[in-house]
Amino acid sequence: MVLPTAPPGVVEEIAAFGRFAAARGWVPATAGNFSRRVDAGHAAVTRSGIDKGAIGAADLAVLALDAPIPAGMSAETPLHLARYRTDAAIGAIFHVHTVASTVLSRLDERAGVVRTDGFEMHKAIGLRTHESVVEIPVFANDQDTVRLAAAIEARLGAAAAVPGYLLAGHGLYAWGATAADARRHVEGLEFLLACHLEERRLR
Ligand SMILES: [Zn+2]
Secondary structure, eight states, X not given: OOOOOOOHHHHHHHHHHHHHHHHTTSSGGGOXXXXXXXXXXXXXXXXXXXXTTSOOGGGEEEEETTSOOOTTBOTTHHHHHHHHHHOTTOOEEEEEOOHHHHHHHHHTTTTTEEEEESOGGGGXXXXXXXXXXXEEEEEOOOSOHHHHHHHHHHHHTTSOSSSEEEETTTEXXXXXXXXXXXXXXXXXXXXXXXXXXXXHHHO
């Protein structure tokens, strides 16, 4: 099957986030995957095994949200497509493997959430006040990503309180209406997790 190529603007948005994430060490050893909605029924998604710091048009495939996933795509592609199907307002999804998200998701896997409390950064992920408690959902990692996507969507639904979740021992997913929103949410959540991890270490 010949897949259409992603529009240049979409390629550049994903490539720009890839350079940003790679510079911060958030996508080590080709880890992570990124996507951008192209229209109501399609999204451009990074292919498997590519260097996330040097993404070009050939590294993306435009996929139908409700069709079988072609060969050469990341095993995590179903997690992206399921989010777009559930919430029509989502325009971009970025997934990174950071130290804080990997460690904290293991520590709090049983609780099912990482709770952060009172951080000014809460505003960056859409909360109106720093007073709020934020509960970042944690899901057990599962190599059957179709099954995992179903479990995630059943819990999050179309109105997730926090624009991201953690996979235990694995990393962080975050999204937004635009690529800029998704990047701000990745940065905000990662900052919260890094602060929270540091506090727990010092306690
Ligand atoms: Zn991953």
